[in-house]
Amino acid sequence: MSRQRIFAFLSALALATGLAVALPTASASTVACAAAWSPTTVYTNGGVSSYNSHNWLAKWWTQNDTPGGSVGVWTDQGACGDGSTPPPTNPPGGGSCSYPAWVAGTSYATGAIVQYSNGLYYQATHDNPGYDPTISTWYWSPYSCTGGGGTTPPSNGGFVVSEAQFNQMFPSRNAFYTYSGLTAALSAYPGFATTGSDTVKKQEAAAFLANVSHETGGLVYITEIDQSGNYCASEPYGCPAGTYAYYGRGPMQLSWNFNYKAAGDALGIDLLDNPNLVQTDASVAWKTGLWYWDTQNGPGTMTAHNAMVNGYGFGETIRSINGGLECNGNNTAEMQDRVSKYQSYAAILGVSPGSNLTC
Structure with a gap:
């Protein structure tokens, strides 16, 4: 029966019986929803996805940036759709969950x-004031709804560099820079x-590791040798850890209070407040x-990630x-x-380093 005939039938019923019959109304939105946004999907300029019953248009290349976020x-x-967000069915990981939505x-x-808006569940691994579970992987871990739940066991996430290759690249590395530490960090930036x-994936891994090696x-080195420099720029939040506390640390030698x-x-x-966590x-x-x-x-025109995945070459990462x-x-x-x-690390991974190697 057509929608118009249903309306006519219900109207006639209301007149004949004297009862108030609630007539269905047209959806507030007749625009179809695009494919649901996913934090692991790469979107380019003009890409469309749906999130919280709205369609969203990407302005540039993006991954893991939530629609409507601050980026x-x-x-x-x-x-789009009927203006409501239906609850997810068959929660990922099987079983059933009835946990509250993250706020x-x-x-x-x-x-x-x-439960996050992507339908997945997360468990707090540290007290936190409401950080986003898909970004703040220090404070949250994925939660599986199988037999009462349980956190998802860590893995290397399919990383294109094996532990043996990693050890071959860094035969004299400091024990601090563990392979497990690297693979645990990958969830923070799944792209x-x-x-x-496969070639681009290996080239990007080799490019990143070559730069951190340098x-x-x-x-x-976990920290820079000379720690006497003043990396405290004038910012509203100042330098609560101390004027000389923001020297270079970690694989990219993170420096300056604003960084x-x-x-x-x-x-x-x-x-x-806790820069020493990086070391x-x-x-x-x-x-x-x-x-x-x-x-x-940095001083370039694009991120190092974009340089490698969009074919600009290793020189642009430098x-x-x-x-x-x-x-x-x-x-x-x-x-x-x-x-x-x-070039050496690309050879270990069995991939061509490509062109545009210098800057």
């Missing part, structure tokens, strides 16, 4: 379990070394390296990390050291 990569295209800004104690063809002397603040905010870790927790250290790699242009000192004819010896390491 500003998504443009709201308006409501930003709500304080959660260690052990709390919530790293998982975007594009920054740390082959993963030997500790930005990295900490992105990862859900208070690095402004005492291997997973945190690796996450700060991936944060810079995936989100910061520009994004230290282009002011090593590119355009400056300190070519330092630049060449990065290139040589990249």
